[in-house]
Every structure is written in C-alpha cells, then in structure tokens.
Amino acid sequence: KAGVTQTPRYLIKTRGQQVTLSCSPISGHRSVSWYQQTPGQGLQFLFEYFSETQRNKGNFPGRFSGRQFSNSRSEMNVSTLELGDSALYLCASSLGGQGRTPLHFGNGTRLTVT
Amino acid sequence: AQKVTQAQTEISVVEKEDVTLDCVYETRDTTYYLFWYKQPPSGELVFLIRRNSFDEQNEISGRYSWNFQKSTSSFNFTITASQVVDSAVYFCALSPSYGGSQGNLIFGKGTKLSVKP
Numbered sequence: 001k002a003g004v005t006q007t008p009r010y011l012i013k014t015r016g017q018q019v020t021l022s023c024s025p026i027s028g029h030r031s032v033s034w035y036q037q038t039p040g041q042g043l044q045f046l047f048e049y050f051s052e053t054q055r056n057k058g059n060f061p062g063r064f065s066g067r068q069f070s071n072s073r074s075e076m077n078v079s080t081l082e083l084g085d086s087a088l089y090l091c092a093s094s095l096g097g098q099g100r101t102p103l104h105f106g107n108g109t110r111l112t113v114t
Numbered sequence: 115a116q117k118v119t120q121a122q123t124e125i126s127v128v129e130k131e132d133v134t135l136d137c138v139y140e141t142r143d144t145t146y147y148l149f150w151y152k153q154p155p156s157g158e159l160v161f162l163i164r165r166n167s168f169d170e171q172n173e174i175s176g177r178y179s180w181n182f183q184k185s186t187s188s189f190n191f192t193i194t195a196s197q198v199v200d201s202a203v204y205f206c207a208l209s210p211s212y213g214g215s216q217g218n219l220i221f222g223k224g225t226k227l228s229v230k231p
Contacts, residue, residue, distance in 0.1 A: 003158075022214050033217025042224065043205065048217030088157060092217065102149065103219065105159035 002026065004106035006091050012112045018079040021109045023091030025072050031055070031096030032074040033103060034066060037088040046089075049074055050096045078111075086113045116141050116209050120222035127196055130229050135191045135225045136170030143167075147209040148182065148189045149219065154202045196229045203227070207222060 005024040007097050013019050025032050045058040049068035049079040066076045072093070078085055092103035117140040127133045139148065150162040159223055163173065165182050173180045177197075181190045201225045207219040 030161075031217055041222040043219075045218045045220075050217075058218070090159065092159070094217065101157075102164055103217065104161065104163040105151075105166045110157075 003090055004093050004104055004108050006089075006106035008108065008109060010110050010112075012114065013081050014114055015081055015083060017034075017081050018077065019081060019111060020093075021076045021078075021089055021111075023072070023074045023076070023093075023106060025091075025093030026104055029092045029093035029095055029104070030072055032068055032072060032093045033094075034074070034076050035090045036060075037090055037108070046076070070078070081113045083113050086111060094095065115219050116143075116208055116210055118206050118220055118222035120204075120225050122225045123223070124226045124228070126220050126230065127219055129135060129198060130195050131229075132192060132194050133196050133227065135193075135204050135206075137189045137191065137222060139187050139189065139206070139208045141187075141224075142208070143206060143210060149207040149209065150180065150189075150191050151205045151221075152202045152222070153205065153227045159205070162191075177221070193227075196227075198231055201227055201229045 007022045031050045033048040035043050037043045046060055047066050048053045048056045053069045063079045068074045088108045090108045091106050092105045094103050119138045146167045148165045151159045153159050163180055170182050177194045179192045205224045205226045206222045209219050
C-alpha cells in the first residue's frame with residue numbers, strides 16, 4: 001500500500017507570493033491533517049479535513065487555507081508569503097472514524113521563503 | 115491547557131546502551147490518547163505507539179518499551195540495546211478527546227537521539 005505522498009518536496013518562493021502544496025493520503029483514509037514544523041515552534045497543527053469538510057483548525061492566520069477533494073486528496077494554500085512561513089509542511093492521513101487511529105505522515109514539503 | 119513536555123533536547127549514547135526518553139503531559143480531559151513518533155533525517159514521522167488513557171499497561175515491542183503512569187502524567191519510552199539506526203528525533207504527542215477530530219495532535223518539542231558506534 002502506498003504511503004502518504006506530498007508534492008513537491010522542495011519549494012523556494014519570494015515574499016508576497018502564494019504557494020499550493022499537495023497531499024495524497026493512503027488509500028482508504030478519509031482524514032487529512034496538515035502540520036507546520038519549524039525549529040523554533042516545533043510541530044504545529046494547521047487544520048484537518050474529513051470528507052471534504054474542515055473538521056478542526058489550528059491557530060494560524062487566514063493566509064493559510066486548505067481543501068479536500070472527493071478522492072480525499074488535499075491541498076494547502078498559503079497566500080502573501082512571509083519569511084516566517086519557511087518551514088517543513090507535513091501532511092498526515094488517517095482512517096478518520098471513531099477513536100484515535102494513528103496519523104500516517106508524508107515526507108513533507110520544505111518551503112523556503114526569500 | 116493541553117501540553118506535552120520533553121525535557122531532554124538531545125541525548126547521545128554509545129551503541130548497545132539503554133536509553134529512556136521522557137515525556138510529561140498536561141490535560142484536563144479524562145479520556146485522551148498518547149503517541150510516540152520517530153522522525154529520521156528523511157523527515158517522515160513514523161508512528162511507534164498509541165496508548166489510551168484508560169490503559170495503563172506497559173508495553174514492550176522488541177527493543178522498545180513504554181511506561182505509562184497517569185499518577186505522574188508521564189509516558190516514557192525506553193530503547194534497550196540501542197543501535198545506530200535508532201538515531202532520530204523522537205516526539206511524544208497528546209490527542210485531545212473533544213469532538214470527532216483526530217488530526218489535532220499536540221506534540222512535544224522532540225528529543226534528538228544520537229547513537230554512536
């Protein structure tokens with residue numbers, strides 16, 4: 001079974017631009033979550049989608065948004081990029097049913113904002 | 115407030131030594147889940163274990179063992195006879211119980227383990 005796939009692996013953008021990151025979950029997983037990882041703040045939850053609906057959202061500004069498609073694939077968008085948005089963005093999928101099934105993470109997209 | 119503290123930022127051991135990674139959590143929920151993840155240099159977080167707050171049994175899986183103690187709000191992780199391949203950053207995480215959301219894990223800052231040959 002293929003794991004969680006994130007594209008692209010690396011991105012370099014300029015301040016003020018916008019960026020879209022993509023995540024393909026494990027087949028059969030309906031929940032997709034996004035995390036930002038930085039050396040200073042560690043791993044921080046961005047949002048979670050389940051069946052195309054945002055189920056939970058972390059404490060990030062509105063510049064960060066996401067969506068989920070009917071095939072459970074998800075995209076994350078960051079508009080008006082700031083230097084502080086440089087980070088490793090991790091996507092995770094899970095079955096999404098009752099209980100707390102483990103999250104399965106992708107390799108991440110490393111975003112550098114210059 | 116929900117919080118996970120991993121006081122050890124970095125640990126360095128020599129191969130075959132035993133090492134324990136500490137994790138202390140804070141929550142007011144009576145039902146919650148705890149996790150350990152491993153992050154090798156490739157970046158992918160690898161799931162190691164999940165523990166329900168009602169299940170205080172310790173668990174052993176090969177060279178790995180976990181000690182969950184609700185009385186001290188701790189969920190410590192021990193690697194026996196460490197190997198170079200165990201070198202990674204290890205994260206402890208807490209899952210709040212509210213609602214149906216599963217994706218919101220509260221992570222500790224991680225402990226970087228270096229195992230030298």
